Amino acid sequence: MKFTPSLIATCTALICAGASLPALAETGKLLLTGGVSSIDGAAGGGLTPWAVIGSNATEGEIGGSAFVTTAGTKDYGLNIVGAAIGIHDRFEISAAQQDFNTRATGTALGLPGLHLKQNIIGFKARVAGDAVLDSDSLMPQIAVGLQYKTLGSTGLDGTLRALGAKREGVDLYVSATKLFLGQSLLVNGTLRATKANQNGLLGYGATLGGGGNNSYSLQPEISVAYLINKNIAIGAEYRSMRNKLETAGRAAGLGNGLRSEDWKDIFIAWAPNKNVSVTLAYVDLGVIVPATTASRKQKGYYLSAQLAF
Structure with a gap:
């Protein structure tokens, strides 16, 4: 895994800023009710943000978190590092860097060793409800957020330009998280407005072929988690992905070679x-x-792993 100086500086600044302020969170929230770090850096599940604010900070406190993530599929690998600050259980600022290893796909494209690197800066604000305090009512915790994403320059720049895709974009989302404490159940729904192709790893939008491919799409995301005990949670996530890049791919003569599909997972989280x-x-x-992977499911x-305070 490679750590760029810019990301290390950003993450360090976030953590040090929190550490230098008074009223740091020492006790804070119930275990696992603050979620874990998502692939984009925001607190929530692994694939999608929740309305919870990261770190252990409660009202009047400031806390921080840092995480490292690795994932691997049949044809690709992904490493992520990031950090976040939670302020008064009301606001969250996060930073993450994704390093996507294209493996054989890069080689097939004549770019062996190709890595797609994306930096993400996020902001989230809780606007209504409290997941724990409102656990005995139907009121969920609600938050709004944005994520500014920039894709680093690679050998794919010319291809992205030809498809009409940009290398930066902004995702906007609203999340509602409902904790049924008596039933040990957490349910989250997120609605994301995005132009991202494969979460931004293949750029944003695509004007080639028309069809409104440079417009925002609304994509739903759902998470369910069950607390087996205070230390362990199991659950599942579903994240809808836009598929507008396929239209540009068809216009470029690639057929369905740039098709994308929805993301899903089944997880277990342990907090000792x-x-x-x-x-x-x-x-x-x-x-x-799929043009380079024989349409194999990834x-x-x-x-x-996450460290929070």
Whole structure:
């Protein structure tokens, strides 16, 4: 895994900023009710953000978290590092870097060793409800957020330009998280407005072929988690992915070679204490650039570790 100086500086600044402020969270939330770190850096599940605010900070406190994630499928690998600050259980600022190893796909494209690297800066604000305090009512915790994503320059720049895809974009989302504490059940729904292709790893939008491919799409995301006990949760996630890049691919003579499909996982999260959590998941990311992978489903593992205070 490679750590760029810019990401290390960003993550360090986030953590140090929280550490230098008064009222740091020492006790904070119930285990696992603050979620884990998603692939984009925001607190939630592995694939999707929740309305919860990351870290152990409660009202009047400031806390932080840092995480490292690795995932692998039949044809691809993904490494992620990131950090976040939670402020008064009301606001969250996050940063993450994704390093996507294209493996044989890069070789097939004449670009052996191709890595797609994406930096993500996120902001989330809780606007209504409290997942724990409102657990005995039907009121969910609701948050709105945005994620600014930039894809680093690679040998695919010319291809993305030809497809009419940009290398930066902004995702907007609203999440509602409902904790049924008596039933040990958490349910989250997120609605994301995005132009991202494969979460941004293949750029944003695509004007080639028309069809409104440079417009925002609304994509639903769902998570369900069951607390087996105070330290262990199991659950599943579903994340709808836009498939507008396929139209541009067809216009470029690639048939369905750039098709994308929805992402899913089944996970188990373990928190031995309030500062450490580990998440292991089986993921199904559908097809990713099926033109070079014989349309194989990208199924595999996801492993993430988080340190929070």
